Amino acid sequence: xxxxxxxxxxxxxxxxxxxxxxxxxxxxxxxxxxxxxxxxxxxxxxxxxxxxxxxxxxxxxxxxxxxxxxxxxxxxxxxxxxxxxxxxxxxxxxxxxxxxxxxxxxxxxxxxxxxxxxxxxxxxxxxxxxxxxxxxxxxxxxxxxxxxxxxxxxxxxxxxxxxxxxxxxxxxxxxxxxxxxxxxxxxxxxxxxxxxxxxxxxxxxxxxxxxxxxxxxxxxxxxxxxxxxxxxxxxxxxxxxxxxxxxxxxxxxxxxxxxxxxxxxxxxxxxxxxxxxxxxxxxxxxxxxxxxxxxxxxxxxxxxxxxxxxxxxx
Numbered sequence: 211x212x213x214x215x216x217x218x219x220x221x222x223x224x225x226x227x228x229x230x231x232x233x234x235x236x237x238x239x240x241x242x243x244x245x246x247x248x249x250x251x252x253x254x255x256x257x258x259x260x261x262x263x264x265x266x267x268x269x270x271x272x273x274x275x276x277x278x279x280x281x282x283x284x285x286x287x288x289x290x291x292x293x294x295x296x297x298x299x300x301x302x303x304x305x306x307x308x309x310x311x312x313x314x315x316x317x318x319x320x321x322x323x324x325x326x327x328x329x330x331x332x333x334x335x336x337x338x339x340x341x342x343x344x345x346x347x348x349x350x351x352x353x354x355x356x357x358x359x360x361x362x363x364x365x366x367x368x369x370x371x372x373x374x375x376x377x378x379x380x381x382x383x384x385x386x387x388x389x390x391x392x393x394x395x396x397x398x399x400x401x402x403x404x405x406x407x408x409x410x411x412x413x414x415x416x417x418x419x420x421x422x423x424x425x426x427x428x429x430x431x432x433x434x435x436x437x438x439x440x441x442x443x444x445x446x447x448x449x450x451x452x453x454x455x456x457x458x459x460x461x462x463x464x465x466x467x468x469x470x471x472x473x474x475x476x477x478x479x480x481x482x483x484x485x486x487x488x489x490x491x492x493x494x495x496x497x498x499x500x501x502x503x504x505x506x507x508x509x510x511x512x513x514x515x516x517x518x519x520x521x522x523x524x
Contacts, residue, residue: 221311228304282335288414289341290384298334306330345384346415350450352385353417357443364436370425371396388413402429417446460520467516471509 291298310326317325356377363373371393378390388409395405406422424442428435481488492498 221307221314225304225307225311228300228307284411284414285335285338285342287412288345289338290345291338291341301337302330302334305333342414346413349384349388349413349415350417352381353415353421354443354446354450356381356385356389357421357439357446361436361440361443364439370402370435384413417449420446463516463520467513467520471513474505474509 286295286298306326309329310322313322313325316322359377359380360370360373363376364370368376374389374393374396378386378393380386381389391412392405392409395408396402400408403422403426406418406425410418410422420442421439424438425435428438478489482490
């Protein structure tokens with residue numbers, strides 16, 4: 211058996227092993243904690259709270275990372291994977307092994323390694339961006355309810371710190387865990403403004419600035435915090451309704467962009483199946499290559515314009 215065959219079989223084994231490990235860590239190991247109200251309470255119940263992992267989250271310090279890695283580290287935290295770096299490492303290694311195996315059939319092995327590493331990093335970045343977007347959307351939906359819980363607690367006579375603990379017990383993830391960490395930071399001696407600022411850094415939701423500003427201004431100037439937060443909750447609900455309305459009104463534009471982007475590729479694929487000679491005769495022509503590049507550039511430009519038309523802040 212040649213050396214190339216041994217390398218190929220080793221890559222297949224490594225890819226299958228790493229993908230299986232990633233699947234176990236992601237889908238099965240945390241299946242039971244996901245059924246509970248939030249991860250923080252699950253950790254307290256299991257007696258694992260106050261471990262180094264949670265203390266690292268409470269410290270929330272990215273100063274040890276190089277400057278070029280800090281945005282990526284913040285993305286991992288805001289995506290909710292700050293305490294699952296091992297799973298991300300297994301996922302990256304498994305994707306790298308699979309892509310290396312596929313690319314080794316098309317490229318030289320020396321060229322396939324950086325191509326697989328770059329492609330795996332890009333896929334990991336897109337995965338984290340998607341996870342961050344979904345988490346932000348869920349947090350934005352829960353935030354008015356969180357503020358309502360705080361308002362009811364304040365009207366009942368509880369201090370603000372006790373209200374935060376009530377949010378941690380009553381609300382599901384991600385808001386339950388995040389506000390639980392805020393409550394723990396205050397219990398460890400941090401002031402409320404710093405704890406809420408750290409919450410904004412961990413989550414990255416712009417609406418949290420309103421909450422932080424409201425609490426900070428009230429603590430400096432006085433006033434009825436329950437009334438202020440009640441108005442803030444109404445404002446957030448109105449903005450959320452407006453976002454949904456805008457999304458419904460721009461659905462036609464998004465669908466048009468998707469259809470106009472996919473239509474050329476679908477027609478090209480169908481023509482190659484029905485009548486391969488139509489494009490097959492000019493496939494290797496240099497002018498045809500330039501035309502494809504220009505067409506791809508125009509499609510990309512059109513997508514950017516349509517994206518600008520249907521995406522704007524509310």
